[in-house]
Amino acid sequence: MPYDPSAFPPFAVTVDLVVLTVRKDALCVLVVRRGEPPYQGRWALPGGFVRDDEDLEAAAARELAEETGLRPHAPEGPGVHLEQLATYGAPDRDPRMRVVSVAHLVLAPDLPAPIAGGDARSARWAPTDTLLGPVDANGWDAEQAPLAFDHDRILLDGVERARSKIEYSSLATAFCPPEFTVGELRRVYEAVWGVALDPRNFHRKVTGTPGFLVPTGGTTTRQGGRPAQLFRAGGATLLNPPMLRPEI
Amino acid sequence: MPYDPSAFPPFAVTVDLVVLTVRKDALCVLVVRRGEPPYQGRWALPGGFVRDDEDLEAAAARELAEETGLRPHAPEGPGVHLEQLATYGAPDRDPRMRVVSVAHLVLAPDLPAPIAGGDARSARWAPTDTLLGPVDANGWDAEQAPLAFDHDRILLDGVERARSKIEYSSLATAFCPPEFTVGELRRVYEAVWGVALDPRNFHRKVTGTPGFLVPTGGTTTRQGGRPAQLFRAGGATLLNPPMLRPEI
DNA sequence: ACTGTTTATCGTCAGGGAGACGACTATGAT
DNA sequence: ATCATAGTCGTCTCCCTGACGATAAACAGT
Numbered sequence: 001m002p003y004d005p006s007a008f009p010p011f012a013v014t015v016d017l018v019v020l021t022v023r024k025d026a027l028c029v030l031v032v033r034r035g036e037p038p039y040q041g042r043w044a045l046p047g048g049f050v051r052d053d054e055d056l057e058a059a060a061a062r063e064l065a066e067e068t069g070l071r072p073h074a075p076e077g078p079g080v081h082l083e084q085l086a087t088y089g090a091p092d093r094d095p096r097m098r099v100v101s102v103a104h105l106v107l108a109p110d111l112p113a114p115i116a117g118g119d120a121r122s123a124r125w126a127p128t129d130t131l132l133g134p135v136d137a138n139g140w141d142a143e144q145a146p147l148a149f150d151h152d153r154i155l156l157d158g159v160e161r162a163r164s165k166i167e168y169s170s171l172a173t174a175f176c177p178p179e180f181t182v183g184e185l186r187r188v189y190e191a192v193w194g195v196a197l198d199p200r201n202f203h204r205k206v207t208g209t210p211g212f213l214v215p216t217g218g219t220t221t222r223q224g225g226r227p228a229q230l231f232r233a234g235g236a237t238l239l240n241p242p243m244l245r246p247e248i
Numbered sequence: 249m250p251y252d253p254s255a256f257p258p259f260a261v262t263v264d265l266v267v268l269t270v271r272k273d274a275l276c277v278l279v280v281r282r283g284e285p286p287y288q289g290r291w292a293l294p295g296g297f298v299r300d301d302e303d304l305e306a307a308a309a310r311e312l313a314e315e316t317g318l319r320p321h322a323p324e325g326p327g328v329h330l331e332q333l334a335t336y337g338a339p340d341r342d343p344r345m346r347v348v349s350v351a352h353l354v355l356a357p358d359l360p361a362p363i364a365g366g367d368a369r370s371a372r373w374a375p376t377d378t379l380l381g382p383v384d385a386n387g388w389d390a391e392q393a394p395l396a397f398d399h400d401r402i403l404l405d406g407v408e409r410a411r412s413k414i415e416y417s418s419l420a421t422a423f424c425p426p427e428f429t430v431g432e433l434r435r436v437y438e439a440v441w442g443v444a445l446d447p448r449n450f451h452r453k454v455t456g457t458p459g460f461l462v463p464t465g466g467t468t469t470r471q472g473g474r475p476a477q478l479f480r481a482g483g484a485t486l487l488n489p490p491m492l493r494p495e496i
Numbered sequence: 497a498c499t500g501t502t503t504a505t506c507g508t509c510a511g512g513g514a515g516a517c518g519a520c521t522a523t524g525a526t
Numbered sequence: 527a528t529c530a531t532a533g534t535c536g537t538c539t540c541c542c543t544g545a546c547g548a549t550a551a552a553c554a555g556t
Contacts, residue, residue, distance in 0.1 A: 009300040010258035052257040225532025473503025
């Protein structure tokens with residue numbers, strides 16, 4: 001068909017962020033409170049419009065920096081991991097106009113300050129299990145009500161992506177500080193999967209996979225008990241054979 | 249920020265299709281020849297604009313029907329499989345305007361007719377290896393030149409998605425007719441992965457996985473040799489433990 | 497009819513990895 | 527000193543996989 005600007009409908013394109021971290025042995029997501037309609041007062045995933053001259057991933061990185069002050073690193077480098085998740089474009093997902101949102105997934109280590117940087121909107125870390133399973137609870141706290149728009153679905157997809165990716169990649173280290181112990185890494189897996197893992201078998205698995213962990217020489221007792229060796233993430237990005245997620 | 253239509257730039261949103269099939273023991277992709285600039289005369293992935301009231305997946309299904317006459321089935325049902333692949337939105341990916349394309353992946357069984365339905369554009373099945381590795385060849389046939397726009401990248405991502413998904417899901421059956429033999433299924437894996445698999449171990453694996461294959465009772469000799477049992481896809485969608493892709 | 501070829505299918509065996517779990521070590525808390 | 531906590535090393539068994547031999551059932555050609 002010939003080029004005709006009237007031949008296609010205009011869309012708004014946004015990026016939404018599923019920023020996950022592990023805090024106090026729980027998988028948490030960054031949510032912001034909406035200041036205006038629709039869904040005023042409800043929690044939502046952070047996000048914003050893609051600019052005219054901006055790539056999708058650049059827009060996601062910009063929004064991330066605006067909300068958290070974090071900057072994504074190169075793939076698999078230590079620190080924040082950013083990847084495209086999926087795109088959501090149901091015609092009625094935003095009542096104001098036709099919006100297509102390219103969701104991105106961010107995995108970050110536990111941040112000391114609640115949220116650095118950020119704009120005027122209030123933001124917080126919300127445990128994903130209270131957001132994803134609120135229907136099971138008897139009372140329905142407005143604080144725990146579903147997220148705005150279709151963000152519940154986006155969050156669910158993001159959590160499921162994280163759960164499956166740590167099986168066969170070394171991405172779980174993205175939830176850890178630059179130096180971490182085997183036990184801390186195990187608690188990441190346990191928080192993301194919501195299961196208990198055998199410390200001895202886990203230790204054998206991760207220390208026996210070449211290139212996964214590199215000992216730094218130091219030790220720490222920050223978890224109590226016997227001092228544990230400190231490691232940093234090795235160069236390996238793929239875990240083969242994968243870490244097995246226990247049957248439910 | 250308050251709602252202001254001038255606050256966001258307008259985008260065109262399209263869907264592009266990576267339609268894969270296995271023909272003559274080779275992984276092939278559906279490509280169409282472009283009739284107008286840019287990239288006039290070059291091969292490209294089929295696709296088109298998302299309509300104003302149309303969901304993304306519905307747009308992909310519509311384009312698929314227009315190009316091939318195929319209709320996607322429910323997930324994992326026998327027949328055509330359709331899923332969202334990724335979204336591509338570099339500012340300069342289309343010289344005419346700002347276009348964000350939501351690519352979808354389609355896995356189809358070998359179709360008897362080259363392309364049924366379809367519009368005026370010429371279409372064909374192209375082996376993916378000649379499209380993805382043309383730089384290695386000494387001569388550079390225009391027929392084998394890279395695809396238009398960023399479709400080479402999209403194709404690469406689609407092939408990689410297919411390669412990894414048949415590891416841990418029963419999706420390889422989407423490349424097979426409703427009834428198929430173990431050998432035919434093995435040739436699908438061999439074509440998609442580009443490796444040779446041991447027929448005996450493959451047979452043990454697929455017939456020993458509960459819910460993967462259901463015998464229909466019939467046999468066939470369409471591949472020559474001893475008659476083989478016919479199966480159809482069982483209800484299982486996940487393969488656990490996964491089919492192991494041989495090391496390179 | 498016999499032989500070779502092709503494909504399907506069953507069986508055997510050795511090695512690797514994972515689950516289950518015992519044992520020991522090195523800290524801090526009481 | 528004793529206990530609780532967490533880390534680390536070993537062992538044993540089971541299951542899965544890779545490698546590969548052997549048999550079965552069709553067809554093609556002589």
